[in-house]
Amino acid sequence: MLKDNSVYLPEEAYLSKREFPSIILASLKGISQVIFIENVVSGVIILIAITIASYQLGIIAFLSSMIGTLIGKIGGANEKSVDSGLYGYNSVLTGIALTLFLTGPSQWIIALGGAVIAAIFAAMMVHFMKNSTLPILTFPFIVLTWFMLLVSYRLKVFQLSNTLVPQSLSHWELDIEGEVNWTEGIFNGIGQVFFLDHTLSGVLLFIAVFWAGWRLGLYAVVGNAVALLAAYGLGGEHSLIILGLYGYNAILACMAVATVFSTEDNRFKSISGIAAACLTVPLTASTSTWLLPYGLPALTMPFVLSTWLFLGARKVLPTL
Amino acid sequence: MLKDNSVYLPEEAYLSKREFPSIILASLKGISQVIFIENVVSGVIILIAITIASYQLGIIAFLSSMIGTLIGKIGGANEKSVDSGLYGYNSVLTGIALTLFLTGPSQWIIALGGAVIAAIFAAMMVHFMKNSTLPILTFPFIVLTWFMLLVSYRLKVFQLSNTLVPQSLSHWELDIEGEVNWTEGIFNGIGQVFFLDHTLSGVLLFIAVFWAGWRLGLYAVVGNAVALLAAYGLGGEHSLIILGLYGYNAILACMAVATVFSTEDNRFKSISGIAAACLTVPLTASTSTWLLPYGLPALTMPFVLSTWLFLGARKVLPTL
Amino acid sequence: MLKDNSVYLPEEAYLSKREFPSIILASLKGISQVIFIENVVSGVIILIAITIASYQLGIIAFLSSMIGTLIGKIGGANEKSVDSGLYGYNSVLTGIALTLFLTGPSQWIIALGGAVIAAIFAAMMVHFMKNSTLPILTFPFIVLTWFMLLVSYRLKVFQLSNTLVPQSLSHWELDIEGEVNWTEGIFNGIGQVFFLDHTLSGVLLFIAVFWAGWRLGLYAVVGNAVALLAAYGLGGEHSLIILGLYGYNAILACMAVATVFSTEDNRFKSISGIAAACLTVPLTASTSTWLLPYGLPALTMPFVLSTWLFLGARKVLPTL
Numbered sequence A, B, C: 001m002l003k004d005n006s007v008y009l010p011e012e013a014y015l016s017k018r019e020f021p022s023i024i025l026a027s028l029k030g031i032s033q034v035i036f037i038e039n040v041v042s043g044v045i046i047l048i049a050i051t052i053a054s055y056q057l058g059i060i061a062f063l064s065s066m067i068g069t070l071i072g073k074i075g076g077a078n079e080k081s082v083d084s085g086l087y088g089y090n091s092v093l094t095g096i097a098l099t100l101f102l103t104g105p106s107q108w109i110i111a112l113g114g115a116v117i118a119a120i121f122a123a124m125m126v127h128f129m130k131n132s133t134l135p136i137l138t139f140p141f142i143v144l145t146w147f148m149l150l151v152s153y154r155l156k157v158f159q160l161s162n163t164l165v166p167q168s169l170s171h172w173e174l175d176i177e178g179e180v181n182w183t184e185g186i187f188n189g190i191g192q193v194f195f196l197d198h199t200l201s202g203v204l205l206f207i208a209v210f211w212a213g214w215r216l217g218l219y220a221v222v223g224n225a226v227a228l229l230a231a232y233g234l235g236g237e238h239s240l241i242i243l244g245l246y247g248y249n250a251i252l253a254c255m256a257v258a259t260v261f262s263t264e265d266n267r268f269k270s271i272s273g274i275a276a277a278c279l280t281v282p283l284t285a286s287t288s289t290w291l292l293p294y295g296l297p298a299l300t301m302p303f304v305l306s307t308w309l310f311l312g313a314r315k316v317l318p319t320l
Helices: A017-035 A040-053 A055-075 A079-083 A089-101 A107-129 A139-151 A182-194 A199-212 A214-233 A238-242 A248-260 A269-294 A301-314 B017-035 B040-053 B055-075 B079-083 B089-101 B107-129 B139-151 B182-194 B199-212 B214-233 B238-242 B248-260 B269-294 B301-314 C017-035 C040-053 C055-075 C079-083 C089-101 C107-129 C139-151 C182-194 C199-212 C214-233 C238-242 C248-260 C269-294 C301-314
Strands: none
Touching: A017 A040, A017 A055, A017 A079, A017 A089, A017 A182, A017 A199, A017 A248, A040 A055, A040 A182, A040 A199, A055 A079, A055 A089, A055 A107, A089 A107, A089 A139, A107 A139, A107 B301, A139 A269, A139 A301, A139 B269, A182 A199, A182 A214, A182 A238, A182 A248, A199 A214, A214 A238, A214 A248, A214 A269, A248 A269, A248 A301, A269 A301, A269 B269, A269 C139, A269 C269, A301 C107, B017 B040, B017 B055, B017 B079, B017 B089, B017 B182, B017 B199, B017 B248, B040 B055, B040 B182, B040 B199, B055 B079, B055 B089, B055 B107, B089 B107, B089 B139, B107 B139, B107 C301, B139 B269, B139 B301, B139 C269, B182 B199, B182 B214, B182 B238, B182 B248, B199 B214, B214 B238, B214 B248, B214 B269, B248 B269, B248 B301, B269 B301, B269 C269, C017 C040, C017 C055, C017 C079, C017 C089, C017 C182, C017 C199, C017 C248, C040 C055, C040 C182, C040 C199, C055 C079, C055 C089, C055 C107, C089 C107, C089 C139, C107 C139, C139 C269, C139 C301, C182 C199, C182 C214, C182 C238, C182 C248, C199 C214, C214 C238, C214 C248, C214 C269, C248 C269, C248 C301, C269 C301
16 A cells, blocks of 8 residues: 555466465565555564464464455456555455354354455445545455354354353443553554454564554554553543553554555644544444444444544545 | 336326326336336236235335336436336335335325335435446335334334334344245245245246346346355254245345346356355345344345445456 | 625635634534524524523533634635534534533533534545535534444543433333423424524524525424424324424424525425425434434434435436
8 A cells, every 4th residue: 555566566467376476475465454554574574473372363364365365366456456465454354353253163264255255345345435535444344244243143153252242231331440551551452453462462563563664653653652541541441451452443543644644735644643543542432332232343443434534534624 | 227118208298198108117117127127017927926915015016116106207307217117116115015014004105105205215326326336226215114114113103013023132042943945935035025925926926037038037046046055054044044034135136246237347247146145145144133123124135235245346356 | 505605704824813703703604504504693693592591502502613613724624615604513513412411520621522523524524425416414413423422331531411321122112192382392393403492592593594584484484393293193202292302303404405405496395395394203203213222312313314315316306
């Protein structure tokens, strides 16, 4: 998404042996595109971060990215987009999420099937968002994962993990007790972008981001910090703050609004980025509440909503 | 939607006696447009299929189609669209659904009022979807019917049939026991497009489809078959499979994706059609789960979502 | 929205002392834009109507309008739109709604913060709706307020007023008993546009509308009347009819469809306006039902849905 892609441009349109390396590279970029990076090295570091937390998850992440990339190739998508990994990142997240939130023997097949649909969904969204000239972000992954998890109430083969429990809003009690471990909160924040709550993985993810550019890294750190403070100051549940669940959306929104999708005209882009990061905190709260009766996780919806809000408004309020 | 309409082009723009036959023909085509057919004979066969299952329903279906067509005429819509029955089919489905899911003395009036709004809603959607160049399908009918059924909790005159019961997701138990009667499942599948679970009606509907073209008929049969197998294989409730509730969305999606809205470029259109049919199975499961707390039926939403997914993705992935 | 704005066009693009009066005037127009009026006198009358009902609410309304206008100025929006008050009205409603539905010491700050986001949201919607050429109406206010209220279940600082209680649909009982006080119903209808159920405020609001034009006033009265009758005839809860909760959406929809957004071509615009007003009654019923499990108020969503339905359909059915 950020830089030009000039490594392995295949000479033939059909799939051949000579395209194989280009697919591998595109798949690694697909993993890094989850955090707006088009860079093979960052992709490898992220893949290591995932694999440290869980062997199985690392395999699923890489296979999902390859599936998304292949769908793009076979479907005849714009070659540059496919090679940049833009058909991979929604599949990566869908594959990981379905592996984590489902259980039982068919878990793997469903996760990889989800990766297929995620790539088709991404293509559809590219078409739908064309007129608005806004990026599709991780919207296909979010909506698809919600739908796939709800399937489990009706089809036996889909078995929901017992971490997802539907609750009635009328019996909900907010409990924010407990100490906040700030170090854990910081590294879990970036880890949660890939559903990881493992400190070393968090450290590696920060390295992957800084490798791609210090500016990106800076906004990732800033977005995380303001969100942790905002969540604490507004009285969020301390257990969720420690798990990084108030941080990952803020990191993504801050990077997207302040640097990835900004131009020279956006004079207040740093302020907008910080505001977008802060806004993900109440958005995380309300999205979770809205999904409570269905027992679904908010995923990266707060990031998508906050980012679309600022990027869309910019078309009319250009200084933002 | 499929063929040219060259039968009765009225010479005057206003409603006159000479237009009367054209309105009747457009209304019959409106009934066949529910399954993508623009053909008076198929419309008559379908009307007979509905009337066999219920006298009252046949009258409502025809009157609703006429209402939709009239709204198109009076509103000054594109004449060709009106004469093709494109302002009728959402009204037909709305009229039938409201008659079935409501009860009490005002049931008929509400159903016909719903047919009026369905035609206006269809016009609005045509405008909204213009930029995306995708067909509106049965979206107006679905959303309107959901809204009209929810009204019953607040206005005494709207009386909900006792088949629709809101349930909490936390108390939901999946029970897939029981034998599957495959013959019933097959003919109920197509019958459920018009809310019918009457075997003879199902046979007539298949005849109506084959009359319009063997290719359409073939994909209807294939879509139905793969969905029945997928629903069974994924562990769907056997009672729902027998009722055809996993079949009707698949039939529509398979026809739409594989033939009605496909072009020469779509090399994999048969595969896409079958994939779209399969996808309606988990989509039926998740849509039903999502609507469970409101006690609403999924209607043809799984078909609309699956079809939009593939038709939209095609604009970016042309071989699909 | 209605008339040309030729009062105080600032000569400089940046904020200066000389712009101060133009901001005040734009803020007053922002208050009147809630009911489609661009008129300082009407804005002042409405502000008095609000202040009579509650001192605090009057201050919040004015400050929110100023915040929205300032966001428009600083963001670099189209100057004419800002000076017409089009960046103010969503902020006004958001500020008032959050003050009323939240409680606790941070209530004021949250309300004014909401006004900031409402203006950014309005800008985003202007961009999103550009292709459809439909007005954004009060959509940003509605969705933002719903999100902000749901936050209260997760962040301690947001404290929900105890009037909003989530309820399960399965335990819902409709009770329409009690006498209807028609006079209260009439003046509360227009008052509820600004969340007021104070008869004198209602009288002042009618004066503000008639001051802006007799045609606007006429359709406000007609919309209110047909909705009261429709709500009574369809068996709506009498307590809600008296509170004006079936009236305010109808007033806005009737004004919007019959006059504000109509042209010469729309031959049936009066009938459409009345139909749009009637339609808000079932839409109020179903929106409330849909929101019941979350304990959220319908706000002006029925007005937005009914108005979009008719204005969108008009692009295809021009006589409506």
